[in-house]
Amino acid sequence: NAGVTQTPKFQVLKTGQSMTLQCAQDMNHEYMSWYRQDPGMGLRLIHYSVGAGITDQGEVPNGYNVSRSTTEDFPLRLLSAAPSQTSVYFCASRPTSAHTGELFFGEGSRLTVL
Amino acid sequence: AQSVTQLGSHVSVSEGALVLLRCNYSSSVPPYLFWYVQYPNQGLQLLLKYTTGATLVKGINGFEAEFKKSETSFHLTKPSAHMSDAAEYFCAVHRIGGSYIPTFGRGTSLIVHP
Numbered sequence: 001n002a003g004v005t006q007t008p009k010f011q012v013l014k015t016g017q018s019m020t021l022q023c024a025q026d027m028n029h030e031y032m033s034w035y036r037q038d039p040g041m042g043l044r045l046i047h048y049s050v051g052a053g054i055t056d057q058g059e060v061p062n063g064y065n066v067s068r069s070t071t072e073d074f075p076l077r078l079l080s081a082a083p084s085q086t087s088v089y090f091c092a093s094r095p096t097s098a099h100t101g102e103l104f105f106g107e108g109s110r111l112t113v114l
Numbered sequence: 115a116q117s118v119t120q121l122g123s124h125v126s127v128s129e130g131a132l133v134l135l136r137c138n139y140s141s142s143v144p145p146y147l148f149w150y151v152q153y154p155n156q157g158l159q160l161l162l163k164y165t166t167g168a169t170l171v172k173g174i175n176g177f178e179a180e181f182k183k184s185e186t187s188f189h190l191t192k193p194s195a196h197m198s199d200a201a202e203y204f205c206a207v208h209r210i211g212g213s214y215i216p217t218f219g220r221g222t223s224l225i226v227h228p
Contacts, residue, residue, distance in 0.1 A: 004157075035218075040123060042204065042220035043158075058215070090157055098214045100146055100165040103206075105157035 002026050006091050006106035013081045013113045021076040021109050023091030029104070030096045032074040036060065036087040037108075043090065049074055050096075081113045118207050120219035128227050133177075133192040135222045137205030140186060146208040147188040148216075149179055153201045161203070164188065175199065200226045 007022045025032065033048035045058030049068040063085060065077040074093075078085060088110050092103040121136040139145055146165045150158040162173025169181040175198075179190045188205060205219040 033216075040220060042120075043218040045215065045217075048215060092158075098209075100163075100208070102148060102150075102160035102163060103158070103208075103216060105159070107157045108155075 004091055004093055004104050004106040006089075006109050008109060009107065010110050011112070013078075013111065015082060015113060017081050018077070018079050019081065019111075020078075021089055021091075021111070023074045023076065023106060024072050025074075025091075025093045025104070026072065027093065027095075027104065028071060029093035030071065031099070032068070032091065032093045033058070033103070034064070034066065034074070034076045035090045035092065037090060038087050046076065046089075078111075081111075083113045085111065086113045087111060118205055118217050118219040120203075120205050120222050122222055123220065124223045124225060126225040126227065127195045129197055130194050133190070133195045133199065133224065135190040135203050135205075135224065137179075137188045137190065137219060138186055139188065139205075139207050141207065141209075143209070144183070146214075147179075147181060148206040148208055149173065149177070149188075149190050150204045150206060150218075151201050152204065152221075158204060161190070195224075195226050197226050197228065200224055 004025045030051045034046040035043040044060045047066040049055045088108050091106045117140045119138045148163045149161040151161045152158045164171050164181045172178045177192045204221045208216045
């Protein structure tokens with residue numbers, strides 16, 4: 001089972017460049033989310049989606065865009081990368097927003113912005 | 115406001131010693147509580163969870179946690195640490211008040227000495 005797949009695993013950008021982090025899940029989960037992980041800060045929620053066509057902001061949404069055109073995919077876009085966006089990004093999903101089960105995580109995407 | 119507090123960003127134990135990782139939360143209604151573990155260069159995976167029922171819950175790899183409503187705590191324990199337990203541990207609340215959006219603590223790095 002593939003679960004949650006993130007690409008790329010590593011990326012180096014220059015300030016001002018744009019890119020998209022891809023996230024795909026094959027579990028038919030309605031709820032998907034993006035977190036960033038920084039030392040000493042834990043996981044902070046960037047954006048989330050409770051179903052196709054529905055997205056909402058999390059704790060740290062500035063500088064990031066998302067869309068949810070299908071149940072399977074939830075890409076995260078950086079329109080103009082900044083050094084403050086250097087981080088490890090995790091995509092996570094679960095069956096529904098109110099489900100009592102755990103989040104399923106991808107393996108992460110490590111982004112460095114120079 | 116919802117919050118999850120993990121006391122101690124780093125916990126160091128000797129192999130065979132008791133492991134105790136602390137987690138406190140604030141919530142106006144019974145929360146859904148989770149512990150996740152992150153091994154180096156991997157995503158997070160579920161260790162154990164409490165939603166309803168028995169307040170002492172057992173997870174993988176010999177870990178357990180007890181939900182104590184009066185203390186608003188969900189501390190993680192293991193009687194005897196193993197070298198393979200060295201990892202980052204995250205406490206998360208999946209329901210606080212009317213929100214089902216997970217909130218994570220800042221994480222505790224468990225270091226196990228031989």
